[in-house]
Amino acid sequence: MDLHFGDSKPTDEERAAIDALLGPPESAWEGASDRTDTDLRWARGGRAARERRDLLLPGLHAVNDRVGWISEGALDYLCRRLTVPPAEAYGVATFYSMFAVKPRPATVLHVCTDLACASRDSASLCAGLEARLGPAGTPSGAGVLWEKSPCLGLCERAPAALVIRAGAEPAAEMGPGKRLLGALSGGDPLPGERTRATAVIGPATVDSAILAATAPETAPEEPPAALAVPQAGQDGLVLLKNIGVVDPYDLDDYRSHGGYTALRTAFSIGPAGVIREVKDSGLVGRGGAAFPTGVKWQATASQPDHPHYLVCNADESEPGTFKDRVIMEGDPYALVESMTIAGYAIGARQGYLYLRGEYPRALERLTHAIEQARSRGLLGENIMGQGYDFDIEIRRGAGAYICGEETALFNSIEGYRGEPRSKPPFPVEKGLFGKPTVENNVETLVNVLPILTMGAQAFAAIGTEKSTGPKLFCVSGNVERPGIYELPFGATLGDLLELAGPPERLKAVLLGGAAGGFVRADELDIPLTFEGTREAGTTLGSGVVLALDDSVPLPRMLLRIAEFFRDESCGQCVPCRVGTVRQEETLHRIADRTGAAAAEDIALLREVGAAMKDASICGLGQTAWNAVESAIDRLGAYE
Template identity: 65%
Template sequence: MDLRLLDEAATADERDAVDSLLGTPESGWDGGTRQDSDLRYARGGHTARDRRDLLLPALHAVNDRVGWISRGALNHICRRLTVPPAEAYAVASFYAMFALHERPRRVVHLCTDIACAAAGSDGLRERLAARLGPPGTGSGDAPAAWHESPCLGMCERAPAALALQAGAPARFAVAAPATPGGLDALAEGGPGGRGADGDRPSPASDHPTTFHPGPPPGASPEPGPAAAVPDAGSPDHVLLRRIGRVDPLSLDDYRSAGGYAALREALRLGPAGVIREVTDSGLVGRGGAAFPTGRKWNATAQQPDAPHYLVCNADESEPGTFKDRVIMEGDPFSLVEAMTIAGYAIGARTGYLYIRGEYPRALLHLENAVSLARERGLLGPDVMGSGFSFDIEIRRGAGAYICGEETAIFGSIEGQRGEPRTKPPFPVEKGLFGKPTAVNNVETLVNVLPVLLMGGPAYAAVGTAGSTGPKLFCLSGAVRRPGLYELPFGATLGDLVEAAGGPHEGRSLRAVLLGGAAGTFVRPDELDIPLTFEGARAAGASLGSGVVLVLDDTADLPAILARVAAFFRDESCGQCVPCRVGTVRQEESLLRLRSGASPAAEVPLLREVGRAMRDASICGLGQTAWNAVESAIDRLGLYSADDPAAPDPAPGGTATPAPGDRAATEEAR
């Protein structure tokens, strides 16, 4: 294959970043020094192409080292992996966190999504623009560049900002809740991150750093994961029981708190026994689609094609969602143990943990957990002396919400653009690398631990008949104690809002967005909705992944809807016309309404565009992009006064289920 490589050469820093990941090149054919023998025969073609899945890590290596990806660096990556430059450019340009033009080494990401916007991120955005110029600009001489970011997964401490500093090693810092002084420190101070050796992270109290006004940068540690759990240490917790009580960096602490008892039980039961317990438990996917986990695992295990793969979808990017982050930061060994059990059940020897790029602290904790588990024989060729072989590879996303869709995540891991695939075939038949694959999100997997420790029937007795076990809810917005709450299925929306202290004094509820940007608005008189999949469906709403955003009487609903529309427009992969065009037209119409356009003209257009996206889009992103807008019009009465097609605002109506793992999964079967 003629690669038509570029003329530009990589710098020494860029070459070192790539070669540190891929190893030293062996010949001129794969990026090394050309030798006389290279003129006689070619080496490395098929071998190099088999490593195409390392394209995304290689792009990260360069971006982390120098802050952007030059044509010379791209050329070196392409030569090392035998990837055509056009394809590598298509992949690099797909992700928002990669820069293909020179910029400062420090980049500040300010969240402007719905939870942070409601908490006042607009004023912070103006401050950054005044100090650093328009978003996305900045030369190599500027102290920092900045970007308006979708949800950073720190909604309980909104507004939030994240600073990334390129170097060896790359470093990061967080300001949450962000203040003007905190933003100044992010733009000019020295964020922490990895330990000095760049390997094992330093103690949790040392990183990442939250900069507060007054103290110098680095003086105040960021609150740990327990700060995201207002009732941390509650005896009723099952999934969160170790958060704040166990050192997330210590395998010994984890084992002393009951860790790896579930894996021992799994090895005693055997793969079929594990699947039977998970099936009997009634556990369903916690990403929104609510597909039975036992059925998915059994279907994967029975496929004759080999090898089988497990993919943990830790790319939670739904605005308002942060439950997986809290687990990965505060109890990372539980996820490693749960993935090992899942791999054992489905007959997989390799599991891929795909984590979003905006979670640097969670990444460090997981890298540490995987490394220690491997050292202790809890991962590798002989797990716990059982003869079972399983290992975990971590893949980092780079700012693409669509990669949370269960088939788009395959493309991203494989080194392709993260675009959804049509189904069938389903992932259990042909998934990652074309092989049978089970995809589960973080919360689903960690639920497997209590299933095995309690037994399937005992777990099924918790919650309701249709929604069993405990559920994590991400509560943010206008409440006194935002954070992550664990409740058994069956509690009402009102119970959850009351547990968070209700609205602030002197304020009243305006609406609740249930299920995130792909979810539905409900009114204050609908707080008796049961927080179960079947209860939400019966009320014409969607539970989604457990996002609950509370809005009080100060909320600017038209602005929130416009931000939701902008989110879907930005995050559409552009592969299918209904979503690519529909998300743009939806945003344009909502902006015209904010500017005073007549609802009589705009709302029928919105309905037509929304129906087209729902009926014809390839994946759950386009299919649910209209949900929040529709519910605001039909349930809250927004813009409906002059809309002849609008029903009376009342409970009920229709709602498309939110996408599982942020996309419709095998539930479509």
């Protein structure tokens, strides 16, 4: 295949970032600056390089992390190294919102404007930043570019902001609580070179956001993950028992609190025994689809095609969702252990943890946990002397909601645009790299630990007959104590809001995030189970519970949901690509209209929504109309 490259050359910094990831080029065919006599005689490395296509996304991260944007020269050099057509790599680079292919400052301030932060007046924060730094998306005189961002997964700290500063990977930590982000860019910083730094600000003010963006050394110290868990330290917790109790950096502390007991149990009962326990427990996926986990594991384990893969979906991008982030930050070894058990059960030797790009603290803690587990014989070869080999590799997303869909996630890991695949074949038959694959999210996987330690029957006794076990709920919006709450399935919406401190003038509650549905303030007796919410005409989804009081303008909230789906549609199928735009346009027209003036547009919304629901390839288009429909029918949003 003859690939056509441009004449642009990478800078020394860009070349160093890519070489730190891929190693130095072996020949001029791979981008070496000197062409040898051997290179003139034959081409080398083509097939081997093409087999590394899955390193395209890490390579883009390496450049973007080091320099702040991806130039044509850097993209061409990366494509030479991997034998990827530049046009395809450009399509991948421009697919993700965290990458830039045009020059921009090294420091980017992301300000969340999504549902939870909007309910906490992020509009005033944006107005203040615009007055001080200029319009969003425009470099300021302070060397900072600020952007309006979809949900950052920091809903308990709303309004929230995230500062990302490009530069070399830091050579050392900056003291307790300020460990800097270790990334794939690699290499110690050169003299005078920028050092990567991140800061999470929340609740953010104009002054705190600007200070964190312009003076990295004064960035606020991130609060402990336990602050996101109002129940931290309470007796009876199952999934959150270690948050705020166990040091997330200390493997021995984790083990002293029962860590790796479940893995020892798994080795004692064997892969078939693990799958049997998971099936008997009634565990279903916690990401919203509620598919039986044991059935998925059994189907993958029985496939004759090898290798098998395990993928942990930690790309929680649903507005209002942050439970997986809290687990990864506060109890990272639990996820490493549960992934090891899942890999053992399905016969996988390699696991991929696809981590949301906006989670720098989770990246740092998981990287540390994986390294510690590997050094102690709990990952890698011959785990615990049991003759089982399994390892975990972290792959970072880069800002694409659609990559939460399992097949879009596979494409992203493989180095392609994160667009969903048509089914069948299903992932248990042909998933990642065309091989049998299990994909589960973080909450689903960590439920495996109590299943094996307490037994399937005891786990199934928690909750209800059809929704077993404990469930994590992400409570945000106009409540007194936002955060993650653990309750057994079957508790009511009112029970949950009572724990969080409901607003005095509760107007509505959004269940399931942007892809979910609204319920009225007088419907708090809805049981929080998959079957209970279905019977009530709504959805539990990923566990989002966003409480809104009467200070929040509902039409503007619906418009923000429509904008979100328009921005996040991958554009692959017509119903979603066109429908999300038409939905947003219509909601713009009726934002301040009610009654008969809006009737015709509401009828159009129903037609567009039905088309998206019936004909879209994946769940994004199929659910893009749900929240708007529920607000119209249940809340009378435009009456």
